[in-house]
Amino acid sequence: MSYSPLPPPSQEALVHSQRLVNQLILAIKQSGGALPFTEFMTQALYTPGLGYYSAGLRKFGAKGDFITAPEISPLFSQGIAKQCQPFLTAFEQSVILEFGAGSGIMAAEILKELERLNCLPHQYLILEVSAELRQRQQTTLQTQIPKLFNRIHWLDRLPSQPISGAILANEVLDAMPIHRFRLDAETVSEFQVSYQEDRFVWQESPTTNQSLRIAVESLRHQLPVGYISEINLALPAWLQSVADSLLAGLVLLIDYGFPSREYYHPQRSHGTLMCHYQHYAHDDPLILVGLQDITAHVNFTAVAEAAMAAGLSVAGYTNQANFLLACGLIELLSTLDQNNMPYYLQQTQAVKTLILPSEMGELFKVMALTRNWDKPLLGFASDERIKL
Ligand SMILES: C[S@@+](CC[C@H](N)C(=O)[O-])C[C@H]1O[C@@H](n2cnc3c(N)ncnc32)[C@H](O)[C@@H]1O
Numbered sequence: 001m002s003y004s005p006l007p008p009p010s011q012e013a014l015v016h017s018q019r020l021v022n023q024l025i026l027a028i029k030q031s032g033g034a035l036p037f038t039e040f041m042t043q044a045l046y047t048p049g050l051g052y053y054s055a056g057l058r059k060f061g062a063k064g065d066f067i068t069a070p071e072i073s074p075l076f077s078q079g080i081a082k083q084c085q086p087f088l089t090a091f092e093q094s095v096i097l098e099f100g101a102g103s104g105i106m107a108a109e110i111l112k113e114l115e116r117l118n119c120l121p122h123q124y125l126i127l128e129v130s131a132e133l134r135q136r137q138q139t140t141l142q143t144q145i146p147k148l149f150n151r152i153h154w155l156d157r158l159p160s161q162p163i164s165g166a167i168l169a170n171e172v173l174d175a176m177p178i179h180r181f182r183l184d185a186e187t188v189s190e191f192q193v194s195y196q197e198d199r200f201v202w203q204e205s206p207t208t209n210q211s212l213r214i215a216v217e218s219l220r221h222q223l224p225v226g227y228i229s230e231i232n233l234a235l236p237a238w239l240q241s242v243a244d245s246l247l248a249g250l251v252l253l254i255d256y257g258f259p260s261r262e263y264y265h266p267q268r269s270h271g272t273l274m275c276h277y278q279h280y281a282h283d284d285p286l287i288l289v290g291l292q293d294i295t296a297h298v299n300f301t302a303v304a305e306a307a308m309a310a311g312l313s314v315a316g317y318t319n320q321a322n323f324l325l326a327c328g329l330i331e332l333l334s335t336l337d338q339n340n341m342p343y344y345l346q347q348t349q350a351v352k353t354l355i356l357p358s359e360m361g362e363l364f365k366v367m368a369l370t371r372n373w374d375k376p377l378l379g380f381a382s383d384e385r386i387k388l
Contacts, residue, residue, distance in 0.1 A: 006288070007278050013057075013291055020050040020290035025195050034192035034203045037285075038233075041177040044289050046129055052290055053130040053175070060103050065293055066276040068171050069254070069320070069360060070106035073350035077109030079327035080252065081117065083368075083379045084110070084166045087249045088119045091164035097125040097155075097245070100172035104137030107152065108144040110168075115148065121165055124148075127155045162247040170254045173303070174295040176238070178230040180273065181207065181216050185225050188216040193286060200286035209233075219264055229264060229271040230296045236306040243310035248372035251312060254320065256363045257298030259388045264299075272297035300365055301388050307369045316368035316380030317388055321361030323379040324354055 009017065024043055028035045045052045058064040061071050069076040088094040101107050107124060114120050128134045134154050142149050180191035182204060190207035193200050207213050211233055242251055257263065263272070275282050277292035285294040304314045318326075333351050338344050355361040365386070368377050 006280050006282065009288065009291055016050070016055065017288065017290045020044065020047060021200075023047060023050065024193075024200070024289065028193065028195050034194040034205075036209070037180045037191045037193055038177045040193040040200075041285065041294050044285070044294060045175065045177070047290075048131065050290055051130075052293055054132055055290065056132050057291065059293070065278055067279075068102060069354060069364070070109065070170060071103065072353055073347055074105075074109040074112075075329055075332045075347065075351060076324065076354055077106045078113040078332050079324045079329055079379070080106070080168065080170075081110045081113035082327045083252065083323075083377065084114070084121075084168075084250070085117055085119050086375065086378075087164075087166045087373075088114065088121050091248065093122045094165035094249075095123045095125060095163040096121045096165055097127065097159070097163060097167045099127050099167070099169040100133075100175065101126045101128055101137050102133065102171075104140035105144075106168075106170060107137065108141055111145055111148050111151070120148070120151065122151070124152045125155055125159065125163075126152065127158065158241055158245045162245050164246075164248045166249055167242060167246060167251040169252070171256075173232070173235075173253060173255045173298045174257070175293070176232055176234060178232045178273075178296045179209070179212050180228070180230050180271065181212060183216060183220060183223050183225060183227045188213045191228075200289070202286070222261075222266070223264060224266055224269070227264075227266070227269050229268070230273055232296070232299070232302065235302055236309065239303070239306040239312070240310040243307070243312050243369075243371065246312075246371050249370065250315075250373065250377075251307070251369040253298075253303065253367045253369070254323075254364060255298045256360075257300050257365055259386070260299055260301035263297065263301070298365075300367055303367060304388050307367075312369040312371055313373075314367065314388075315370040315373070316366070316377050316385070318366055318380055318382070318385050319362050320364035320366055321355035321357070322382050322385075323366040326381045327379045329355065 046054055048054050061067055098107055111124060126137060141152055182189040187206040189204040190212060192203045194203045215231055273283055274295050275285050275292045277288055329351060333347060336344050336347055353359045
């Protein structure tokens, strides 16, 4: 099979991928010939030992498939630390809980900055679904902050006792499996995946999933017939579990996405499903199975609605540039040692990547959800809030 113009995978990677393909073929057979795409995405990303996030691929950084903000510059995580600060000093035994900590670099930089600010959390908890990434996070954190390592604990599930402090998730929502649908004249079709002639192929049929049908029908008035997009039906349950884990404090969600009216804009008629493979972005999740990231943008209106239904308040919503600038990104840059010119210039470039509208500044959004908290938030102090 040719993946042109994508770089060809190594022989070893192909063997690895084939093991996951075999497992998916079996799953397709067992479900009568087609698997809902959400199930395909779950297995492609999270099958233990084989899925993209669960196996030992490089993923993050220049030698991986994509680069995330904490990998670009420590200043990003320092800004987040400053946003967390009041939530750590307000409570005794305050806790930070991070979802999907990637390489562990954000946790390391946040803890370094909080130590400098003299407001370390009592514990830093990490909930990571990938055993391989958990291992990598442990190595990063043990190497970078050995003295703080005993504060960090990895969880298999959300804590049984709600915490006070801050819950963080950077680029986690976009990695959650979604349902892919098409709005037809009389019905809602769901995209499924079947296997024919040695390849995975799309198969669409009227959905039997009532939640999907009801959610998409509610958009019919604003969308043309034939419109294809995605929806994250797991969001309300996820936010309810997050809300139940927070006694008081902040939930900070950072990701690429839009409010609903832009997400389901009539012109965005093929959705936001994207794959990342060795820094190439493309839209075919049915190839390079287990070797590429599969993502969908986040519908922040849906996040806000689910959060409010779960008992959280929407305390802020802005883009990444506004948020980081309000958290003092430029001041943080100016404190760097300008005698180390190569590093200073590199960080200046990194700041541009984080805030320029043509880079991450506008597409990436930051949403703050709070519980039992009525003070204003540092990162949302500017008037540059965007409408949900
Ligand atoms: C795109 S990576 C982002 C990693 C990291 N936060 C960063 O910014 O570099 C997505 C991460 O979310 C994790 N993940 C996905 N769904 C999750 C869930 N429901 N709970 C916890 N982690 C999850 C993945 O295993 C992975 O670590």
